[in-house]
Amino acid sequence: MNTDARVLDPAALGDHVDRLYRAAWAMCGSREDAEDLVQDTFARVLAKPRLLRNDDDLGYLLRVLRNTFVSRHRASTRRPTTTAMPETFEPVDHSIGSRPEAAFGAREVFTHISALPEAFRDALVAVDVVGLSYAEAARVLGTREATITSRLYRARAQVARGMEPHREGVL
Amino acid sequence: MAGTVPPTPDDDPRREEELAERGRELVALAVAETSAPLALRERIERDREHARPSHRRRWLGLGASFAAVAAAAVAALVISLGGASAPSVLATVQLAGPGPTLPAPKHDTTNDALLQTKIEGLPFPNWDQFEWRAVGTRADEIEGRRATTVFYDSPKGARAAYTILGGSAIKAPSDAKMIDIRGTPFYVMYRGGQQVVVWDRDGHTCVMSAPRSVPEANLLKLAAWDAGGSVPF
Numbered sequence: 001m002n003t004d005a006r007v008l009d010p011a012a013l014g015d016h017v018d019r020l021y022r023a024a025w026a027m028c029g030s031r032e033d034a035e036d037l038v039q040d041t042f043a044r045v046l047a048k049p050r051l052l053r054n055d056d057d058l059g060y061l062l063r064v065l066r067n068t069f070v071s072r073h074r075a076s077t078r079r080p081t082t083t084a085m086p087e088t089f090e091p092v093d094h095s096i097g098s099r100p101e102a103a104f105g106a107r108e109v110f111t112h113i114s115a116l117p118e119a120f121r122d123a124l125v126a127v128d129v130v131g132l133s134y135a136e137a138a139r140v141l142g143t144r145e146a147t148i149t150s151r152l153y154r155a156r157a158q159v160a161r162g163m164e165p166h167r168e169g170v171l
Numbered sequence: 172m173a174g175t176v177p178p179t180p181d182d183d184p185r186r187e188e189e190l191a192e193r194g195r196e197l198v199a200l201a202v203a204e205t206s207a208p209l210a211l212r213e214r215i216e217r218d219r220e221h222a223r224p225s226h227r228r229r230w231l232g233l234g235a236s237f238a239a240v241a242a243a244a245v246a247a248l249v250i251s252l253g254g255a256s257a258p259s260v261l262a263t264v265q266l267a268g269p270g271p272t273l274p275a276p277k278h279d280t281t282n283d284a285l286l287q288t289k290i291e292g293l294p295f296p297n298w299d300q301f302e303w304r305a306v307g308t309r310a311d312e313i314e315g316r317r318a319t320t321v322f323y324d325s326p327k328g329a330r331a332a333y334t335i336l337g338g339s340a341i342k343a344p345s346d347a348k349m350i351d352i353r354g355t356p357f358y359v360m361y362r363g364g365q366q367v368v369v370w371d372r373d374g375h376t377c378v379m380s381a382p383r384s385v386p387e388a389n390l391l392k393l394a395a396w397d398a399g400g401s402v403p404f
Contacts, residue, residue: 010219017215018363021207035211042215046222109201128198156194157187163197 008050008057013042016061019130022110023062026125027069029114031107037072041065059140062130066122066140112162113155120155123148128156206363213261213344220345258314258336260344260369261362263378267320267332271307276321284398290319290335293373296402298393302326323393331381331390340376343369352395355404359387368394372404 020041024034041064052060113121113129126137127148134152138145276288278297285294286305297305303323311318317337324330343349347358347369358369361383368379368390381390397404 010222013219014212014215017207017212018205021211022202022205025205035208035214038207038211039214039218043218046218105197106201106204109197110205113198124198128195129202153187153191156192156198157190158194159197160190160194163194 005051005053008045008052008060010046012057013045013061016058019058020061020065023065023125023130024069025110026113026129027066027121029111037065037069040072041068044068056136056139058130059132059136062126062132063140108163109159112159115162116155116158120151120158123151124155124159127152209261209265209362212362213259216344216346258316258318258341260341260367260376260378262313263318263334263336263341263376264332264362264365264367264380266311266313266318267309267322267334267380269309271309271320271322273308273310275305276308282401284401286321288319288321290317291337291375293335293375293403295319295321295333295335296393296396296398298323298396301393301396303331303393306330325385329382329385331379331385331393334378335372336376336378338375340371340374350391352391353397355395357391357394359391366390370394 017038020038021034024037024041025031028034028037041061045061045064050060113124116124122141123137126132126140127134132140134145134148137148141148276286276295278299279285279287279294283299284297286297288295288308295305303325305321306324307322309320309322311320313336318334319337320332320334322330322332343358344360347360347367350357350359355370360367360369364383365380366383366385366387370377377394379390379394396402
């Protein structure tokens with residue numbers, strides 16, 4: 001085990017923006033909130049030198065992102081609610097090429113992920129969205145690899161089920 | 172007759188497996204299609220710059236060379252041309268993201284080094300002789316300024332977006348590499364899969380973005396081409 005502590009290099013943070021942005025979108029279910037969440041996360045990390053005890057920068061950043069998301073969520077529940085942007089309003093998104101069908105698909109997938117139960121969502125975000133290994137995800141989420149495996153399986157199935165066209169009730 | 176209850180579709184383990192695999196594929200597709208917007212990268216980069224002063228002071232305390240400090244000061248002077256409310260380079264690059272909305276510009280019949288499309292009197296170059304054909308245009312407004320973009324396609328299928336920003340020149344990002352070509356500074360930087368070149372022509376900022384597959388030297392050659400003075404700089 002590597003026990004040497006090192007300082008997280010702020011110059012290397014840019015390498016992780018894409019993955020953290022996707023993770024944030026999958027947590028929040030909204031691109032605008034995801035941008036704010038990622039910026040807040042980086043602001044937290046940059047506020048002071050960060051000492052890491054392993055090479056897993058991404059795992060560390062995901063943990064900070066998740067903590068920031070949870071804090072923001074708690075804070076937002078204490079504030080009066082505001083009216084959400086109408087579903088039909090779609091700000092121009094330059095991050096998804098110029099293919100509207102791709103934008104729609106990604107948005108729908110991230111919306112379904114954000115609606116998953118927290119434990120399932122965390123496992124899916126860590127492994128499928130951010131790209132951590134099962135072992136890394138287990139370490140970040142403080143659980144066992146076997147738990148990650150089963151949560152991931154269920155989370156994937158729930159996302160697919162949510163994306164299916166509405167099925168008629170079975171009599 | 173006593174019997175077992177037939178499984179509902181969602182209890183069927185095989186269907187659950189198929190769903191899980193389908194879910195994995197859907198997420199993988201969404202992930203592959205999504206990258207952080209340039210504006211977010213820019214905001215983070217700005218935060219990182221602001222978070223840096225203590226490090227800078229430490230460096231100075233440790234006796235960083237005078238030459239390095241002087242060079243940084245000169246670079247800051249050279250690039251600090253824009254006002255506080257000026258749009259950023261990266262925001263300008265983003266304008267080109269959705270692609271052309273207007274037809275390809277026509278050639279200037281009086282000067283075959285130019286296209287007819289202009290912004291505030293400054294024309295776009297005609298790169299036909301390099302086999303980069305103008306294929307479309309778009310017009311935008313950013314921070315109260317006009318911005319016109321011409322899209323050029325190479326024979327190999329790469330697309331470059333060349334934007335000229337109305338109004339006075341803006342700052343180049345501080346992390347850009349500066350290359351002097353015939354006395355004009357060209358700033359080169361990389362964002363996502365794109366390389367971006369920024370330079371000034373006749374007091375206006377020009378921003379060109381193209382995939383990284385286009386050699387940097389080719390992009391600079393196009394940007395700096397003045398056709399022996401026919402393209403105003």
